[in-house]
Amino acid sequence: MLEIRDIDVFYGASQALRKISFSADKGRVACVMGRNGVGKTTLMRAVAGQQAVRSGGVFWEGENISKLAPHERARRGIAYVPQGRDVFSQLTVLENLKTGFAVLPRAGRHIPDEVFELFPVLRQMLKRRGGDLSGGQQQQLAIGRALVTRPRLLILDEPTEGIQPSIIKDIQRVIALLRDRGDMAILLVEQYFEFARDLADNYLVMDRGEEVLSGLGADMVEAEVRRYIAV
Numbered sequence: 001m002l003e004i005r006d007i008d009v010f011y012g013a014s015q016a017l018r019k020i021s022f023s024a025d026k027g028r029v030a031c032v033m034g035r036n037g038v039g040k041t042t043l044m045r046a047v048a049g050q051q052a053v054r055s056g057g058v059f060w061e062g063e064n065i066s067k068l069a070p071h072e073r074a075r076r077g078i079a080y081v082p083q084g085r086d087v088f089s090q091l092t093v094l095e096n097l098k099t100g101f102a103v104l105p106r107a108g109r110h111i112p113d114e115v116f117e118l119f120p121v122l123r124q125m126l127k128r129r130g131g132d133l134s135g136g137q138q139q140q141l142a143i144g145r146a147l148v149t150r151p152r153l154l155i156l157d158e159p160t161e162g163i164q165p166s167i168i169k170d171i172q173r174v175i176a177l178l179r180d181r182g183d184m185a186i187l188l189v190e191q192y193f194e195f196a197r198d199l200a201d202n203y204l205v206m207d208r209g210e211e212v213l214s215g216l217g218a219d220m221v222e223a224e225v226r227r228y229i230a231v
């Protein structure tokens, strides 16, 4: 399980996160909400190791990973699907999926069938270039690439941003399926209230780098949360 304890993050002199604490458990979805620029991505980057933490700590499966490099966290089962997806546009779908192999031991370097079961469109498009896929297909590819590493913590930063409603439903279904398997913690950034409410087991709402609300998904009060989100 993931535990974020009282972390402070700075960009130069400006403080992006103030004493943020949150947790994500296996078989559960932990959801981070808040308007543009409040620090959601900064928090994900701090967990993935792409952003240094000034104070406080990030603990994963009982270990303080705060000082570990991103690839060391990836080897410990943490996969990060960044906002905007970062699919390699010149590589084919298959080549994009294979970039996930880097963190695996040699014997584990194959693409699990489940990637194609969850996202059948990827099998049909294996030879297409990433850049030729629609936004929604690229998002599915980015999640598929993360699953190739067989993560125990899957970080999804606004997977529905700029994506057509039919694919949003597909992505929601896949997140629920992965959660229900029970072996993976999912840390999700989301701005759409309904999407977050349907999936969140626990949640954190941020404003200007600080926590303003948190609790169990089941106790989420729509009117309170909506004060701090855009959609």
Ligand SMILES: Nc1ncnc2c1ncn2[C@@H]1O[C@H](COP(=O)(O)OP(=O)(O)OP(=O)(O)O)[C@@H](O)[C@H]1O
Pocket: 011, 016, 034, 035, 036, 037, 038, 039, 040, 041, 042, 043, 083
């Ligand atoms: N590399 C950086 N250098 C300096 N400031 C940054 C950097 N990245 C982000 N910031 C600032 O830190 C704050 C938080 O940004 P962050 O990207 O974490 O917000 P966010 O909640 O993910 O926003 P969005 O909803 O638009 O994705 C913003 O004020 C942003 O301008």
Ligand SMILES: [Mg+2]
Pocket: 040, 041, 042, 083, 157
């Ligand atoms: Mg962001």
